[in-house]
Amino acid sequence: MMRGITKRIGSIRFSCVSPDEIRRMSATKIITADTYDDEGYPIEMGLMDPHMGVIEPGLRCKTCGCKVDECPGHFGHIDLAMPVIHVGFIKDIKLMLESTCRSCGRIMLTAEQIESRRDDMSEMRDLGGGTIDLKNFSKETAKDASNKGVCPYCGTEQIKIKLDKPTTFREVDDNHKLTPKEVRERLERIPDEDLKTLGMDPATCRPEWMVLTALAVPPVTVRPSITLDSGDRSEDDLTHKLVDVLRINQRLRENRDAGAPQLIVEDLWELLQYHVTTYFDNQTSGIPPARHRSGRPLKTLAQRLKGKEGRFRSNLSGKRVNFSARTVISPDPTLSINEVGVPYIAARELTVPVHVNEHNIEKLRAIVARGPTPSMENGYVPGVNYVIRADGRRIRVTERNAEEVSGNIDLDYTIERQLMDGDVVLFNRQPSLHRMSMMAHRVKMMDGKTFRFNLCDCPPYNADFDGDEMNLHVLQSDEARAEARILMQVQENILSPRYGGPIIGAIHDHITGAYFLTHENPRFGRAEAMNIISKLKGIEVPKPLTDKNGKEYWTGKQLFSIVLPEDFRTTFKANICQNCDLCIKEDCRFDAYVKIRGGQLLCGTIDVKGIGNSKGKILDRIARDYGSDRAARFINEVTKLALGALMNHGFSTGIGDEDIPDEAALQIANNNQECINKVTELVESYQNGTLDQMPGRSLRETLEVRVMTVLGQARDEAGRIAGKHLGLMNPAVIMAKAGARGSMLNLSQMAGCVGQQAVRGERLSRGYWNRTLPHFHKGDLGAHARGFCSNSYKSGLNPTEFFFHAMGGREGLVDTAVRTSRSGYMQRRLVSALEDLKLTSDGTVRNTVGTVIQFKYGEDGVDPSRTVRGKAIDLDDLFAEVLGDDADILLRIDDRDVGEDYGTREKDEMEYTEEEDSEEYDDIESDFEGGGE
């Protein structure tokens, strides 16, 4: 059995085809512009000649005798009555005409110059100069040789040549038009040696080949015609174009042979040139594109290749695949982070090839015998869709033939078994912006019609469940499965290579749950405690404590410690930390100083900073020091524990949570009014000219800045008042403080005051003449007239405020739309530029040519995903390990930073705009082509 890659293409050389070669490789000469005869059979020597391959099932190719799909197709050719220029080479032809003598064809440089140019070129090649450098150099050579008055070899006076776009050359002095024939003659005269000087390889491309005398006709398989329902044939664009070429070619030949007037011949010749030009590239500048009868521009050769929908980007760099599925996603907290729930209906279609050997033959026979749709009585069992015999024949397994096929199974057969629990699959969500957008999961068969996965996997995919769809790919070879499991499995990607921290971790409710479990160390009785930890498997329940009444209880911190590794130690400040001036550590009033020793949580509250994605310190350390298996277990257990705790406690939030007492509302209103009055004063002083101008700013700018500060304070103050009255037991506050969801800014906007709306970072100013809305006086610069919302979301915005809010919101929407395309294009460029770099075994970073980009990766050779917030090693860890627990005292470290953030820091509050993750770039990544083509 042959498996894997047995042959490798070493290299590909590009070259031009000579007219001779076109004729030699041609299966048939094409002379008639007609395609099919009355019976619907292709005409011999027509564009659909069966010598060029077949597209209809049943017919055989007249050249190789193969049927559809077996015959690769064969080229034909058209002999052009008069030569025409190939548009793609027009610039090169011009350079060559200019740099060589019009009579002797020699390049117009002296022997020494040629010598030195050639030396330079070979030196460039030796030094590893790329084609592009050589191209620029030979262009330079050609420029130097051109514009000489007299040929240094034969002494002929030269005439300047002008290019009339797209394809006409003229001699400047008498405006004589150079016919393609003359061009070809001149190109023919250039000796091979001189071509080398110009950077061309005469063996692969002679310049006269750029003036076509024969046109290769692509095989019919390249331009298949489609039969419509009505029975009409619809030809491919290329065929249409070739028909045009043939017609004109025919007329040109007839006219020429009949001795028609020069003018007519020339006109036809030009028309032929036009058709051949558009056949190659229908977007040539300077000529109107050839159109289909319906008015749609034809898609000719160049259009087939270039751009996002072109052959290169859509068929060669990216390919469509089998064994894949796509459906809506939904959450399931009971799954492990490594699993994905696959609906039965999808699993029946997705198969894994299993090679039959003597060890598994009996088992496989039994599976095949079940057929493609086994009964679901005992739950899901995989069936078989196809059996591939040792000779490569595929047999479709049906209910009816299952038994028979099963009996025939022999060694070296391959059966295509349906998906089952534990299979390795790739799971992906677009846009695939980083490598964590495609990870390997283990299949878990499930009822329903959606893919399901653990909520902790949302951040790397950037997924939510508002209708997102995701793709799943089933791996087909053992190598692929092994690689996927070792490199791509979710647990191997917990640490993000972007920053040295976890990207997978507890989110939302998990954090709230952990907060309730550990904050202020609640006590749980036996029933409660067992309820909380009941979902954990294979754990050792810690010994209960007893209170003064002799009743058994467990503390929350005790329960949390169950999931920690035994020798775990760390110290950090939790998210709820108030950043007091003097940290009193263990005695923190807010229980924000987290200390874990010997796998026991001694003090502190577990929140985002402990287990959260991108910030979780505990998670970070476990993933780095205890390996991915332990980290995956930790995440699974901690989420189950946290949800247990949350369900035990009960948790909900609603509009009532933003209720504030009347006195607070009054305070906020008063404060707002005060600030608004202040603004009015500022505006007055501006109008009186008594406002102090700030250095480097105009008076008006000064006013705006001052007003913005005052109104910013107004909102902050409102938020502070509201926050004070909401209290620490408010669910919304708990979520914000623990870092589960939302921020205090969100809360202050809901309960306190929405604040100033801004467009482009400035107060609203556009709309009507000198005012934003007709509700205000012209020239009103006050707070309300320029977009200040003094109401809260809860109390409700008034009509003008609502409108201003919409204006600010619209900016955010436009921003996201523009941003996705711009950043997508940047990413494409970055990837294209950097894709070839790799870390070689000598520690240098090189591209595939071997150029050293870095002598040591990142100056220290450290993998960013294994760093500690970008540092190569964790000093705290080092000291703790070498010096033991006394490290702090020994080194007299008092206030080294314990708990700096990574991932995303809180955005500047003023800049905050609500951004619901928009879906506009979900499926189709918009095209980022920045012009050019």
Add this chain to the structure above:
Amino acid sequence: MAKKDTLKALVSRDISEEVAGLLLTKYSTLSMVSAASAEDLVDLGLTEEEAESTLRKIGKRTTRTVPGTPKTKIAAPEPKTESIEEVFHKRNLSPAEIKLKEIADKQGSALPMKIITDIANGIERADLSDDIYTRLVATADRMYTSHLMDKNESTGVMAAHSIGEPGTQMNMRTFHYAGVANINVTQGLPRLIEIVDARRVPSTPSMEIPLTGIAAEDESVARHVASEIEVTSLLDIASVETDITNMRLVIVPNARKMVQRGLTEGDVVERLNKVKAVRGLVKSADLQIIITSDEPSYKKLQVMYDAVKTAKIKGIDGIARAVLNKSGGSWKIITEGSNLKEVLKVEGVNANKVMTNSILEVADVLGIEAARNSIIREAMMTLGEAGLDVDIRHIMLVADLMTNDGQVKAIGRHGVSGKKSSVLARAAFEITAAHLLHAAMVGELDSLEGVTENIIVGQPVTLGTGAVNLIYTPKKGERSNE
């Protein structure tokens, strides 16, 4: 024809087109120009300085001795005898560092100096035994080795993803410079794109110029330095009136503004007399400056007015605004516009610490390594400002790639991607047809080493697991067991 060539030749020798135009009024070939003396050129209407530098650029040594110290123009390719002095800032290692380094060397570990320094800083205040030192190094080495990047890792794609992915989270806005100085600086995604594009001039060039000496402490001195840097045009300090009856321009300087900018009337007259359109016509007359036209034409008057209005009186080209800012107890200047080369020469400026956000300018003035550091700094700042954390190693890789061949290359079809060695990779990126046609013309060979090429032909790529091969040779007799 000949004149046109000469003009080209002159411009290519770094002579401004203006000057070249003047030269061409008398001379038609390069050799004629170089045969002329400096005085001849001055007669033509050039200033002495211009004449000197022109001749120097053309390749003629002036025999006249220039009073004072001649300024060596950086751009002048001709005789530059000054030797380049290499400056090393070698930091003295602390005893702890030396000790750790010695132990590390003895153990044969390749700990980077950064880690050693960090450890040394950590244990600075403690008195530790030799044994602990040894254990520290050994443990650090173990940790460091386990954190190393795996071989054959596709570091490039990792870096591209790490920079590109947060791009979707950045915003498109430009905001104001942090602090009081109201200077707009492009931030966020547009700035990041600008950096990887290696634009010649950033959309909002800006400099940060720390001051030194008394200028750093005294506000008025600092203000003076700022006025030396900021471009002052005539309209900033005076009003200009056109007196049609007498065919002259009357300039009325504003005394207060003049003092503010440290200018006297004499300075202004001197400066204005160098402006081409009004050369030699500017006279000072009690508190006014009068420019009388030498030919009675309204057109000339208009030309004069336009030339004078925008005339630069003082300051450095390109720097539209200079704002003072005090931070950390010393004054610094933040500017709108950037001109590193000239700013470095200004007295009172701490030339070691001047920063500009124009990467290409850094490359021109300070060299490619400085440009690399500048790219890293600017990119890290932009990402940091947006609150996104990206490991510096990724940005280093991008910066190193962009500066790899001694010039700052853009990421994109005009730079790195357009210069790839593989035809297929270039064709798959952008401008597909042109690359293919050219490849056919020169008979290019694609050796299928990169990622894109191998994907196109359907082979495993040469990175990561595709870079290695496993060969398993069954032992004799093993085969028959099957």
